[in-house]
Amino acid sequence: MLTLTSPVRTWAHRVPAWVKLGALCAWTLAMMRLEGIWLAGAVALVLALAASGGRVFFAHWLGMLRPLWPFVALVALWHLWLGDLWVALRVIARLGAAVGLANAVTMTTELAEILALLTRLARPLARLGLKPQVLALSVALVIRFVPVMLLRYAQIAMAFAARSPRRPGWRILMPVLLATLDDADRVAEALRARGGAG
Amino acid sequence: MERNLTHIALFAALIAVLGLIPKIDLISGVPITAQSLGIMLCGTVLGAKRGFLAVVLFVVLVAAGLPLLSGGRGGIGLFVGPSAGYLIGFPFAAYVAGLVVERWQVQVGVAALAGAVLGGIGVLYAFGIPGMALTLGKSLPEAALLATPFLAGDLIKAVLAALVTQAIAQARPGALLSRA
DSSP: OOOSSOSSOOGGGGSOHHHHHHHHHHHHHHHTTOOHHHHHHHHHHHHHHHHTTOHHHHHHHHHHTGGGHHHHHHHHHHHHHHTOHHHHHHHHHHHHHHHHHHHHHHHTSOHHHHHHHHHHHTGGGGGGTOOHHHHHHHHHHHHHHHHHHHHHHHHHHHHHHHHOSSOOGGGGHHHHHHHHHHHHHHHHHHHHHTTOOO | OHHHHHHHHHHHHHHHHHHHSOOOOSSTTOOOOTHHHHHHHHHHHHOHHHHHHHHHHHHHHHHHTOOOBTTTBOSGGGGSSTTHHHHHHHHHHHHHHHHHHHHOOSOHHHHHHHHIIIIIIIIHHHHHHHHHHHHHTOOHHHHHHHHGGGHHHHHHHHHHHHHHHHHHHHHOGGGOGGGO
Protein backbone atom coordinates (compact mmCIF):
# COMPACT_ATOMS: atom_id res chain seq x y z
CA MET A 1 0.00 0.00 0.00
CA LEU A 2 1.04 3.55 -0.73
CA THR A 3 2.38 5.48 2.24
CA LEU A 4 3.09 9.17 2.65
CA THR A 5 6.84 8.65 3.02
CA SER A 6 8.70 10.55 0.34
CA PRO A 7 10.59 8.38 -2.18
CA VAL A 8 13.15 11.19 -2.40
CA ARG A 9 15.83 10.27 0.16
CA THR A 10 16.91 13.20 2.31
CA TRP A 11 19.33 13.60 5.20
CA ALA A 12 16.32 13.59 7.55
CA HIS A 13 15.47 9.97 6.59
CA ARG A 14 18.58 8.92 8.52
CA VAL A 15 17.58 10.68 11.75
CA PRO A 16 15.95 8.22 14.20
CA ALA A 17 12.15 8.47 14.39
CA TRP A 18 12.04 9.21 18.14
CA VAL A 19 14.36 12.21 17.71
CA LYS A 20 12.15 13.66 14.98
CA LEU A 21 8.93 13.05 16.91
CA GLY A 22 10.39 14.48 20.12
CA ALA A 23 11.57 17.60 18.30
CA LEU A 24 8.14 17.90 16.69
CA CYS A 25 6.39 17.84 20.10
CA ALA A 26 8.63 20.63 21.42
CA TRP A 27 8.19 22.58 18.18
CA THR A 28 4.38 22.35 18.27
CA LEU A 29 4.25 23.55 21.88
CA ALA A 30 6.55 26.46 21.03
CA MET A 31 4.37 27.42 18.06
CA MET A 32 1.42 28.10 20.35
CA ARG A 33 3.34 30.93 22.01
CA LEU A 34 5.66 32.44 19.40
CA GLU A 35 4.94 35.97 18.16
CA GLY A 36 6.27 38.55 15.72
CA ILE A 37 9.82 38.17 14.48
CA TRP A 38 10.33 34.80 16.22
CA LEU A 39 7.29 33.38 14.46
CA ALA A 40 8.52 34.69 11.11
CA GLY A 41 11.86 33.03 11.84
CA ALA A 42 10.11 29.74 12.63
CA VAL A 43 8.22 29.82 9.33
CA ALA A 44 11.46 30.57 7.47
CA LEU A 45 13.17 27.68 9.28
CA VAL A 46 10.43 25.20 8.26
CA LEU A 47 10.61 26.41 4.66
CA ALA A 48 14.39 26.05 4.69
CA LEU A 49 14.16 22.53 6.16
CA ALA A 50 11.66 21.46 3.50
CA ALA A 51 13.74 23.06 0.75
CA SER A 52 16.84 21.21 1.95
CA GLY A 53 15.28 18.02 0.58
CA GLY A 54 15.54 19.29 -3.00
CA ARG A 55 13.01 20.55 -5.52
CA VAL A 56 10.93 17.39 -5.93
CA PHE A 57 10.67 16.90 -2.17
CA PHE A 58 9.70 20.55 -1.69
CA ALA A 59 6.93 20.36 -4.33
CA HIS A 60 5.52 17.20 -2.68
CA TRP A 61 5.71 18.92 0.73
CA LEU A 62 3.78 21.95 -0.57
CA GLY A 63 1.17 19.59 -1.99
CA MET A 64 0.64 18.02 1.44
CA LEU A 65 -0.28 21.43 2.85
CA ARG A 66 -3.19 21.69 0.41
CA PRO A 67 -5.89 20.53 2.89
CA LEU A 68 -5.07 23.63 4.97
CA TRP A 69 -6.13 26.12 2.27
CA PRO A 70 -9.85 26.23 3.15
CA PHE A 71 -8.92 27.06 6.75
CA VAL A 72 -6.41 29.68 5.63
CA ALA A 73 -9.02 31.32 3.39
CA LEU A 74 -11.59 31.19 6.18
CA VAL A 75 -9.33 32.77 8.80
CA ALA A 76 -8.11 35.42 6.34
CA LEU A 77 -11.65 36.43 5.34
CA TRP A 78 -12.83 36.41 8.95
CA HIS A 79 -10.12 38.80 10.10
CA LEU A 80 -10.28 40.90 6.94
CA TRP A 81 -13.85 41.59 7.96
CA LEU A 82 -12.80 42.45 11.53
CA GLY A 83 -9.96 44.58 10.14
CA ASP A 84 -7.15 42.91 12.13
CA LEU A 85 -5.22 41.16 9.41
CA TRP A 86 -2.15 40.77 11.64
CA VAL A 87 -4.05 38.35 13.88
CA ALA A 88 -4.96 36.28 10.83
CA LEU A 89 -1.35 36.27 9.71
CA ARG A 90 -0.23 35.07 13.14
CA VAL A 91 -2.80 32.25 13.26
CA ILE A 92 -1.91 31.11 9.74
CA ALA A 93 1.84 31.29 10.40
CA ARG A 94 1.52 29.20 13.60
CA LEU A 95 -0.66 26.66 11.86
CA GLY A 96 1.59 26.46 8.80
CA ALA A 97 4.76 26.10 10.83
CA ALA A 98 3.31 23.35 13.04
CA VAL A 99 1.63 21.35 10.27
CA GLY A 100 4.54 21.94 7.90
CA LEU A 101 7.11 20.41 10.21
CA ALA A 102 4.80 17.53 11.15
CA ASN A 103 4.27 16.72 7.46
CA ALA A 104 8.02 16.84 6.91
CA VAL A 105 8.48 14.29 9.72
CA THR A 106 5.87 12.02 8.13
CA MET A 107 7.54 12.35 4.73
CA THR A 108 11.00 11.46 6.03
CA THR A 109 10.09 8.53 8.30
CA GLU A 110 9.44 5.01 7.01
CA LEU A 111 6.16 3.43 8.06
CA ALA A 112 8.02 0.40 9.42
CA GLU A 113 10.15 2.66 11.60
CA ILE A 114 7.13 4.42 13.13
CA LEU A 115 5.34 1.11 13.70
CA ALA A 116 8.47 -0.28 15.41
CA LEU A 117 8.54 2.78 17.68
CA LEU A 118 4.84 2.36 18.44
CA THR A 119 5.33 -1.29 19.34
CA ARG A 120 8.11 -0.31 21.71
CA LEU A 121 5.97 2.43 23.29
CA ALA A 122 3.06 0.00 23.65
CA ARG A 123 5.17 -2.57 25.53
CA PRO A 124 3.99 -1.39 28.99
CA LEU A 125 0.42 -2.12 27.81
CA ALA A 126 1.28 -5.84 27.83
CA ARG A 127 0.51 -5.80 31.56
CA LEU A 128 -3.02 -4.65 30.74
CA GLY A 129 -3.38 -7.62 28.40
CA LEU A 130 -2.42 -6.04 25.08
CA LYS A 131 0.40 -8.18 23.78
CA PRO A 132 2.75 -6.56 21.24
CA GLN A 133 2.27 -9.41 18.78
CA VAL A 134 -1.52 -8.91 18.88
CA LEU A 135 -1.00 -5.22 18.14
CA ALA A 136 1.28 -6.03 15.21
CA LEU A 137 -1.18 -8.60 13.87
CA SER A 138 -4.12 -6.18 14.06
CA VAL A 139 -2.16 -3.50 12.18
CA ALA A 140 -1.40 -6.02 9.44
CA LEU A 141 -5.05 -7.12 9.37
CA VAL A 142 -6.32 -3.56 8.90
CA ILE A 143 -3.89 -2.91 6.07
CA ARG A 144 -4.96 -6.18 4.41
CA PHE A 145 -8.70 -5.68 4.97
CA VAL A 146 -8.79 -2.34 3.12
CA PRO A 147 -8.11 -3.83 -0.34
CA VAL A 148 -10.30 -6.85 0.48
CA MET A 149 -13.26 -4.55 1.21
CA LEU A 150 -12.61 -2.52 -1.93
CA LEU A 151 -12.56 -5.79 -3.90
CA ARG A 152 -15.89 -6.91 -2.38
CA TYR A 153 -17.31 -3.46 -3.19
CA ALA A 154 -16.14 -3.72 -6.81
CA GLN A 155 -17.55 -7.26 -7.17
CA ILE A 156 -20.95 -6.37 -5.75
CA ALA A 157 -21.07 -3.14 -7.79
CA MET A 158 -20.43 -5.20 -10.95
CA ALA A 159 -23.18 -7.66 -10.00
CA PHE A 160 -25.50 -4.69 -9.49
CA ALA A 161 -24.50 -3.16 -12.84
CA ALA A 162 -25.43 -6.46 -14.54
CA ARG A 163 -28.98 -6.12 -13.24
CA SER A 164 -29.63 -2.38 -13.31
CA PRO A 165 -28.68 0.60 -15.47
CA ARG A 166 -28.59 2.85 -12.39
CA ARG A 167 -25.58 3.56 -10.23
CA PRO A 168 -25.45 1.33 -7.15
CA GLY A 169 -24.91 4.10 -4.58
CA TRP A 170 -25.83 3.34 -0.98
CA ARG A 171 -27.91 0.27 -1.90
CA ILE A 172 -24.86 -1.97 -1.91
CA LEU A 173 -23.48 -0.75 1.42
CA MET A 174 -25.24 -3.55 3.32
CA PRO A 175 -24.25 -6.46 1.06
CA VAL A 176 -20.64 -5.26 1.07
CA LEU A 177 -20.66 -5.02 4.86
CA LEU A 178 -22.23 -8.48 5.29
CA ALA A 179 -19.77 -10.06 2.85
CA THR A 180 -16.81 -8.56 4.68
CA LEU A 181 -18.23 -9.55 8.09
CA ASP A 182 -18.25 -13.14 6.78
CA ASP A 183 -14.67 -12.63 5.54
CA ALA A 184 -13.69 -11.51 9.05
CA ASP A 185 -15.28 -14.63 10.56
CA ARG A 186 -13.36 -16.84 8.15
CA VAL A 187 -10.09 -15.05 8.94
CA ALA A 188 -10.79 -15.59 12.65
CA GLU A 189 -11.34 -19.33 12.04
CA ALA A 190 -8.14 -19.49 10.00
CA LEU A 191 -6.18 -17.77 12.78
CA ARG A 192 -7.55 -20.18 15.38
CA ALA A 193 -6.77 -23.15 13.16
CA ARG A 194 -3.15 -21.97 13.00
CA GLY A 195 -2.72 -21.74 16.75
CA GLY A 196 -4.50 -18.51 17.60
CA ALA A 197 -3.52 -14.87 17.71
CA GLY A 198 -1.02 -15.17 20.53
CA MET B 1 -10.54 -13.77 20.97
CA GLU B 2 -9.57 -14.17 17.30
CA ARG B 3 -13.06 -13.13 16.27
CA ASN B 4 -12.88 -9.95 18.36
CA LEU B 5 -9.52 -9.18 16.80
CA THR B 6 -10.60 -9.65 13.19
CA HIS B 7 -13.82 -7.69 13.71
CA ILE B 8 -11.94 -4.81 15.33
CA ALA B 9 -9.48 -4.78 12.42
CA LEU B 10 -12.35 -5.04 9.93
CA PHE B 11 -14.13 -2.00 11.33
CA ALA B 12 -10.91 -0.01 11.46
CA ALA B 13 -10.53 -0.85 7.77
CA LEU B 14 -14.19 0.07 7.21
CA ILE B 15 -13.53 3.63 8.42
CA ALA B 16 -10.71 3.89 5.90
CA VAL B 17 -12.78 2.42 3.06
CA LEU B 18 -15.69 4.76 3.76
CA GLY B 19 -13.24 7.60 3.21
CA LEU B 20 -12.03 6.08 -0.05
CA ILE B 21 -15.30 5.13 -1.72
CA PRO B 22 -15.90 8.21 -3.83
CA LYS B 23 -19.54 9.10 -3.37
CA ILE B 24 -22.40 7.81 -1.35
CA ASP B 25 -24.90 10.32 -2.71
CA LEU B 26 -27.87 10.53 -0.40
CA ILE B 27 -29.39 13.74 -1.63
CA SER B 28 -27.97 14.67 -5.01
CA GLY B 29 -25.42 17.42 -4.72
CA VAL B 30 -24.59 16.70 -1.11
CA PRO B 31 -21.32 14.77 -1.16
CA ILE B 32 -21.04 12.80 2.02
CA THR B 33 -17.61 11.79 3.21
CA ALA B 34 -18.82 8.81 5.08
CA GLN B 35 -15.87 8.50 7.42
CA SER B 36 -17.74 9.60 10.55
CA LEU B 37 -20.39 7.01 9.67
CA GLY B 38 -17.62 4.46 10.17
CA ILE B 39 -16.83 5.90 13.60
CA MET B 40 -20.49 5.62 14.63
CA LEU B 41 -20.73 2.04 13.32
CA CYS B 42 -17.63 0.99 15.26
CA GLY B 43 -19.43 1.92 18.45
CA THR B 44 -22.94 0.76 17.66
CA VAL B 45 -21.90 -2.60 16.16
CA LEU B 46 -18.78 -3.51 18.15
CA GLY B 47 -19.78 -1.98 21.48
CA ALA B 48 -17.95 0.52 23.68
CA LYS B 49 -14.62 -1.18 24.36
CA ARG B 50 -14.07 -2.91 21.02
CA GLY B 51 -15.36 0.10 19.10
CA PHE B 52 -12.91 2.31 20.98
CA LEU B 53 -10.04 -0.05 20.13
CA ALA B 54 -11.01 -0.23 16.45
CA VAL B 55 -11.03 3.55 16.13
CA VAL B 56 -7.76 3.88 18.08
CA LEU B 57 -6.23 1.43 15.63
CA PHE B 58 -7.45 3.54 12.70
CA VAL B 59 -6.24 6.82 14.23
CA VAL B 60 -2.83 5.32 15.06
CA LEU B 61 -2.40 4.15 11.47
CA VAL B 62 -3.32 7.62 10.19
CA ALA B 63 -0.79 9.16 12.57
CA ALA B 64 1.84 6.66 11.46
CA GLY B 65 1.52 8.04 7.94
CA LEU B 66 -0.96 5.85 6.06
CA PRO B 67 -3.16 8.04 3.84
CA LEU B 68 -6.40 6.59 5.23
CA LEU B 69 -8.29 9.77 6.04
CA SER B 70 -10.76 10.97 3.39
CA GLY B 71 -9.00 12.70 0.51
CA GLY B 72 -5.92 10.53 1.01
CA ARG B 73 -4.73 12.51 4.01
CA GLY B 74 -2.57 11.13 6.79
CA GLY B 75 0.48 11.80 8.91
CA ILE B 76 1.16 13.62 12.14
CA GLY B 77 0.42 17.00 10.57
CA LEU B 78 -3.28 16.31 11.03
CA PHE B 79 -2.82 16.12 14.79
CA VAL B 80 -1.52 19.68 15.01
CA GLY B 81 -3.94 21.10 12.43
CA PRO B 82 -7.54 22.34 12.68
CA SER B 83 -9.07 18.85 12.57
CA ALA B 84 -6.90 17.52 15.43
CA GLY B 85 -9.76 17.71 17.94
CA TYR B 86 -11.97 15.55 15.76
CA LEU B 87 -9.26 12.92 15.29
CA ILE B 88 -8.59 12.71 19.03
CA GLY B 89 -12.33 12.64 19.71
CA PHE B 90 -13.02 9.79 17.24
CA PRO B 91 -12.31 6.90 19.69
CA PHE B 92 -14.33 8.51 22.49
CA ALA B 93 -17.22 9.12 20.12
CA ALA B 94 -17.25 5.42 19.27
CA TYR B 95 -16.98 4.49 22.96
CA VAL B 96 -20.04 6.54 23.94
CA ALA B 97 -22.02 5.32 20.92
CA GLY B 98 -21.23 1.75 21.95
CA LEU B 99 -22.04 2.37 25.60
CA VAL B 100 -25.52 3.62 24.73
CA VAL B 101 -26.29 0.53 22.62
CA GLU B 102 -24.95 -1.80 25.34
CA ARG B 103 -26.78 -0.20 28.25
CA TRP B 104 -30.03 1.05 26.78
CA GLN B 105 -31.92 -2.18 26.18
CA VAL B 106 -34.53 -0.95 23.73
CA GLN B 107 -34.91 -2.03 20.11
CA VAL B 108 -31.42 -1.98 18.62
CA GLY B 109 -32.13 0.54 15.87
CA VAL B 110 -33.45 3.09 18.37
CA ALA B 111 -30.52 2.60 20.71
CA ALA B 112 -28.09 2.85 17.78
CA LEU B 113 -29.63 6.14 16.63
CA ALA B 114 -29.38 7.57 20.15
CA GLY B 115 -25.80 6.30 20.46
CA ALA B 116 -24.75 7.65 17.07
CA VAL B 117 -26.19 11.10 17.84
CA LEU B 118 -24.80 11.25 21.38
CA GLY B 119 -21.37 9.83 20.54
CA GLY B 120 -20.85 10.55 16.86
CA ILE B 121 -22.18 14.09 17.09
CA GLY B 122 -22.27 15.21 20.76
CA VAL B 123 -18.98 13.78 21.96
CA LEU B 124 -17.21 14.31 18.63
CA TYR B 125 -18.14 18.00 18.45
CA ALA B 126 -17.14 18.42 22.11
CA PHE B 127 -13.62 17.42 21.05
CA GLY B 128 -13.59 18.96 17.58
CA ILE B 129 -14.80 22.47 18.41
CA PRO B 130 -12.13 23.22 21.08
CA GLY B 131 -9.57 21.79 18.64
CA MET B 132 -10.58 24.27 15.96
CA ALA B 133 -10.78 27.11 18.49
CA LEU B 134 -7.22 26.40 19.63
CA THR B 135 -5.60 25.99 16.20
CA LEU B 136 -7.49 28.77 14.42
CA GLY B 137 -7.29 31.29 17.28
CA LYS B 138 -11.05 31.54 17.69
CA SER B 139 -13.34 31.62 20.70
CA LEU B 140 -15.46 28.53 21.41
CA PRO B 141 -18.75 30.04 20.10
CA GLU B 142 -16.99 31.14 16.91
CA ALA B 143 -15.54 27.67 16.41
CA ALA B 144 -18.96 26.14 17.09
CA LEU B 145 -20.32 28.33 14.30
CA LEU B 146 -17.70 26.85 11.95
CA ALA B 147 -18.85 23.32 12.84
CA THR B 148 -22.61 23.85 12.26
CA PRO B 149 -22.58 23.35 8.46
CA PHE B 150 -21.63 19.72 9.08
CA LEU B 151 -24.48 19.06 11.47
CA ALA B 152 -27.09 18.20 8.82
CA GLY B 153 -24.80 15.66 7.14
CA ASP B 154 -23.88 14.12 10.47
CA LEU B 155 -27.55 13.70 11.42
CA ILE B 156 -28.12 11.84 8.13
CA LYS B 157 -25.12 9.65 8.93
CA ALA B 158 -26.50 8.90 12.40
CA VAL B 159 -29.75 7.70 10.82
CA LEU B 160 -27.75 5.62 8.33
CA ALA B 161 -25.66 4.14 11.15
CA ALA B 162 -28.86 3.15 12.98
CA LEU B 163 -30.28 1.51 9.83
CA VAL B 164 -27.06 -0.40 9.17
CA THR B 165 -26.82 -1.54 12.79
CA GLN B 166 -30.45 -2.69 12.67
CA ALA B 167 -29.81 -4.56 9.42
CA ILE B 168 -26.73 -6.29 10.86
CA ALA B 169 -28.79 -7.28 13.92
CA GLN B 170 -31.25 -9.00 11.58
CA ALA B 171 -28.88 -10.49 9.01
CA ARG B 172 -25.90 -11.38 11.22
CA PRO B 173 -27.06 -11.26 14.84
CA GLY B 174 -23.81 -12.89 15.94
CA ALA B 175 -21.78 -10.04 14.50
CA LEU B 176 -23.53 -7.45 16.67
CA LEU B 177 -20.92 -7.63 19.42
CA SER B 178 -22.43 -4.63 21.23
CA ARG B 179 -25.43 -6.80 22.19
CA ALA B 180 -23.60 -10.13 22.38
